[in-house]
Amino acid sequence: MTTHTETPEAAPIVELIGVTKDYPLGKLTVPALRGIDLAIARGDFIAIAGPSGSGKTTLLNLVGCVDVPTAGAVRIGGQTTGELKETQLTSLRLHKLGFIFQTFNLVGVLNVFQNIELPLLLQGGLSKTERERRVAEMIEKVDLTPQTRQRPNELSGGQRQRVAIARALVTRPAIVMADEPTANLDSGTGGAIIELMKEINRVDHTTFIFSTHDAHVMSHARRLVELVDGRIVSDRAPDRQAQPEGA
Amino acid sequence: MRGTGILFRMALRSLASHKVKSLIVGSIMLFGTALVVVGTALLDSVEAGMQQSITKSLSGDLQMYDSEAKDDLALFGGMAMGADDYGEVPDFARVQTVVEAVPGVEAVVPMGIGLATMSRGSELDRTLDALRQAARAGTIAGEQGQALVARLERLIDLLRTELINSRALLQDTTEVDAQIASIERARGDAFWAEFAADPVAALDFLDSKVAPAGGEGLLYYLRYLGTDLDQFARYFDRFRIVEGEPVPTGHRGLLINQRFADSQLKLKVARLLDDIHDAMTQNGARIATDPALTAKARQVASLYGAISLMLSPEDAHATETELRRALGITDGTLDTLLEALLTVDDANFAERYALFYDLIGPRITLYPYRVGDVVTLRAWTRRGYMKSVNVKVYGTFKFEGLERSELSGAANLVDLMTFRDLYGQMTAAQEEELRAIREEVGLEHVGRADAEAAFFGGDADSQVTGAEAFGTFDEMHPPTSDERSDERPSEAARRTITDETFTREQMLDGVVLNAAVILDRDAQGGTGDIEVARVRVQAAVDAAGLKLKVVDWRAASGIIGQFVLVVRGVLILAIGIIFIVALVIINNSMLMATLERVREIGTLRAIGAQRSFVQAMVMIETLVLGLLSGTAGAGLGAGIITWMGHVGLPATSDILVFLFSGPRLRPTFGASHLLIALVVILIVSLISTWYPARIATRVQPVEAMGDA
Ligand SMILES: Nc1ncnc2c1ncn2[C@@H]1O[C@H](COP(=O)(O)OP(=O)(O)OP(=O)(O)O)[C@@H](O)[C@H]1O
Ligand SMILES: [Mg+2]
Numbered sequence: 001m002t003t004h005t006e007t008p009e010a011a012p013i014v015e016l017i018g019v020t021k022d023y024p025l026g027k028l029t030v031p032a033l034r035g036i037d038l039a040i041a042r043g044d045f046i047a048i049a050g051p052s053g054s055g056k057t058t059l060l061n062l063v064g065c066v067d068v069p070t071a072g073a074v075r076i077g078g079q080t081t082g083e084l085k086e087t088q089l090t091s092l093r094l095h096k097l098g099f100i101f102q103t104f105n106l107v108g109v110l111n112v113f114q115n116i117e118l119p120l121l122l123q124g125g126l127s128k129t130e131r132e133r134r135v136a137e138m139i140e141k142v143d144l145t146p147q148t149r150q151r152p153n154e155l156s157g158g159q160r161q162r163v164a165i166a167r168a169l170v171t172r173p174a175i176v177m178a179d180e181p182t183a184n185l186d187s188g189t190g191g192a193i194i195e196l197m198k199e200i201n202r203v204d205h206t207t208f209i210f211s212t213h214d215a216h217v218m219s220h221a222r223r224l225v226e227l228v229d230g231r232i233v234s235d236r237a238p239d240r241q242a243q244p245e246g247a
Numbered sequence: 248m249r250g251t252g253i254l255f256r257m258a259l260r261s262l263a264s265h266k267v268k269s270l271i272v273g274s275i276m277l278f279g280t281a282l283v284v285v286g287t288a289l290l291d292s293v294e295a296g297m298q299q300s301i302t303k304s305l306s307g308d309l310q311m312y313d314s315e316a317k318d319d320l321a322l323f324g325g326m327a328m329g330a331d332d333y334g335e336v337p338d339f340a341r342v343q344t345v346v347e348a349v350p351g352v353e354a355v356v357p358m359g360i361g362l363a364t365m366s367r368g369s370e371l372d373r374t375l376d377a378l379r380q381a382a383r384a385g386t387i388a389g390e391q392g393q394a395l396v397a398r399l400e401r402l403i404d405l406l407r408t409e410l411i412n413s414r415a416l417l418q419d420t421t422e423v424d425a426q427i428a429s430i431e432r433a434r435g436d437a438f439w440a441e442f443a444a445d446p447v448a449a450l451d452f453l454d455s456k457v458a459p460a461g462g463e464g465l466l467y468y469l470r471y472l473g474t475d476l477d478q479f480a481r482y483f484d485r486f487r488i489v490e491g492e493p494v495p496t497g498h499r500g501l502l503i504n505q506r507f508a509d510s511q512l513k514l515k516v517a518r519l520l521d522d523i524h525d526a527m528t529q530n531g532a533r534i535a536t537d538p539a540l541t542a543k544a545r546q547v548a549s550l551y552g553a554i555s556l557m558l559s560p561e562d563a564h565a566t567e568t569e570l571r572r573a574l575g576i577t578d579g580t581l582d583t584l585l586e587a588l589l590t591v592d593d594a595n596f597a598e599r600y601a602l603f604y605d606l607i608g609p610r611i612t613l614y615p616y617r618v619g620d621v622v623t624l625r626a627w628t629r630r631g632y633m634k635s636v637n638v639k640v641y642g643t644f645k646f647e648g649l650e651r652s653e654l655s656g657a658a659n660l661v662d663l664m665t666f667r668d669l670y671g672q673m674t675a676a677q678e679e680e681l682r683a684i685r686e687e688v689g690l691e692h693v694g695r696a697d698a699e700a701a702f703f704g705g706d707a708d709s710q711v712t713g714a715e716a717f718g719t720f721d722e723m724h725p726p727t728s729d730e731r732s733d734e735r736p737s738e739a740a741r742r743t744i745t746d747e748t749f750t751r752e753q754m755l756d757g758v759v760l761n762a763a764v765i766l767d768r769d770a771q772g773g774t775g776d777i778e779v780a781r782v783r784v785q786a787a788v789d790a791a792g793l794k795l796k797v798v799d800w801r802a803a804s805g806i807i808g809q810f811v812l813v814v815r816g817v818l819i820l821a822i823g824i825i826f827i828v829a830l831v832i833i834n835n836s837m838l839m840a841t842l843e844r845v846r847e848i849g850t851l852r853a854i855g856a857q858r859s860f861v862q863a864m865v866m867i868e869t870l871v872l873g874l875l876s877g878t879a880g881a882g883l884g885a886g887i888i889t890w891m892g893h894v895g896l897p898a899t900s901d902i903l904v905f906l907f908s909g910p911r912l913r914p915t916f917g918a919s920h921l922l923i924a925l926v927v928i929l930i931v932s933l934i935s936t937w938y939p940a941r942i943a944t945r946v947q948p949v950e951a952m953g954d955a
Binding site for chain 1: 264
């Protein structure tokens, strides 16, 4: 298989080797991924596409270290996740990874500033001023400065997703996972979110891995991986023209 | 822990956004804390009050008694009604020397408790006594003297009727016949001529031949505490003389407990009226609605006959006139007037009560003794024979603040020498003499306990008639008629008291049953200090080889001392139950809150929060709530106690007067009460959140995914 990378000499930041994931369902097991081999280069901007139930979320969860594979190995920056203890996995999520959820998942009792500050507080180590500077900078970047002190329920969907992006990026993670980041947004807002992600990818070289159903969103990716029934069926550069969804 | 600041912020925000849950859990915690503060503060105040009542009236801080005693010391009365065996302390002087040398000990006061009957002769005896005094003063011919003579004639007539009635029931009538013959002589004109000529000789005749037939008069049971009366007055702060004077140093004497007198000795009709009066004025009870008062009121009305008998003819006349005017009744006899007076209801009670004490009270004997009287105390000594001692009533006393408490009437006071006489401590010569007498009459040794069981029977009422009491004595010790007249010496001899005074050394050198240890005033702090002193005193008596048991006031007082322990147990149980309920409720609502927050917790885990963070988040939330509502609850509790301390809790029953150490409890609280309550509520918070917190830590990061 081929990899699309701007710095071909560097080792891949994410590697999936013969990964399968089965979910137990009563006495049955549901195979969600069946033998995935995938390498993702640092700074890539990659879309995972595929029909519903094809295993996109499962794949992102494995890369995002919120789950471990049934068989095979997931390597993040050279570390095999299955070999890490729970606390180490958590620490990996905190320091190396960022998560943008389809449903935003902001902490309702905290305002915009506090939500974005939260991962920095969990990390510790920064002085209060440095931390506040970083948060403010992040808020500026996602263009939410007027909403700094508002609670999530006082924001629009696009604003919430921008808070989620800011929260995922504030720790300057190496990899950001986004599971259908635009699915709950209208197409205009969704486009703006993708633009924002692209901008950050371009400036900070943050690796983005996102899933989507939306052909327009796919067209922004540098690399498009298509899943069907837990298998990779295609791995290519997306068409630059927006196309109707589906295979 | 990283992010402690955010944890508190999240806790507060979370509490604010789950208002109903926070309110329910918070109010449970608030009331729980308030309950702990109020409960413990009240209990400590009651304990302090009780300590006052007990230590400043009878026990002192510590008590010492025979380490081989069969029964536990019970100063306020035990199970056996005076038959308790506390062993004895043979050499008090030595004990005092040893224990007063212990640092922190201020004084050691000797004591001995016993039960005796008290009698003051019959109405006939007392009339003869008064006439003898009148004869000595030469006032027999005067108005008062003639009134006494009139009463004497009436009493002799009554006695005659009584004897003739009883004669019909007897098989052997020789004794009664002789008595009746004497009475017939006393009723003859010749006798009264003799009386006018030589009253003293006539009185001697009546004293020796007629009065014995009249019996002993009324007998009363009396629990007494023999002690060093000077020391007692000095170290027992609650002690106050009510009437009369303290027994002079070195003299024998009896001080009657005013509470005991009012509740046991006082004339029944007056006692009932007092009861009704107290219930109405202090507790706001009403005769019409309170069944106990209704019964008492009915009983009062039935007792008019007892009063008319006690009135002298001229008093009877005056009373009749005055009653007619006061009640506005023109016809009827004195008895019907008295019955009308004593027929009380809610409307007329106050007026009738006042009339009784204004018109009747001064003319009858409300108490069977008067200050200055000489009474006869009789008790079974521990060797099983009966001992009588004549002793002067110097006065009555009370324990201040405890006037209304039945328990404060637990003991009357006598000097230590009288106690020893009644206890039966004898010199070697006396013992030898007694042994000789015993052999002569073939009297078997009677165990003290058996004797008292027979003596006191099962009847708890203090008052017995002379005839009944002597009937019981006769079974124990069937007297020949010679012995009987020996036992009942002439009136003059019976009323003789020893003029002998005693020195302090004589008083201290001898047997006592127990001793109170008074600690230095500044050392008398909490229970801890007293326990330290107790251990020290115990060590000192052990080292000196004295076979003594040293107990604190609580243990020495008997069942009443355990009261606070029992109440404390009940309170702890109640608080425990309330907190278990609180625990379940807090646990449930926290669990529900946790389950509602699974996605949020999953999100936190997914973005890199460790399990420990999640656990802390849930726990801190409850802790913050516990701290806030606990502080508010402690404040509320402190407020309630302050308010109670301000208005005072009325002691609505006798036992409460004792427990409160006065008519009202004014509770106070200390920092410790607030602190204990806060600590308790925080512990409860932590325990109740343990399980929800555990559930929260089990939430997986993937649970952040999925639909909102
Ligand atoms: N927790 C689970 N328990 C059991 N089966 C699961 C679980 N999660 C996913 N699956 C199954 O695994 C397969 C892959 O699911 P996954 O959520 O990865 O698909 P997806 O591509 O993200 O679909 P969608 O586009 O609908 O989000 C599906 O068949 C699904 O039913
Ligand atoms: Mg999915």
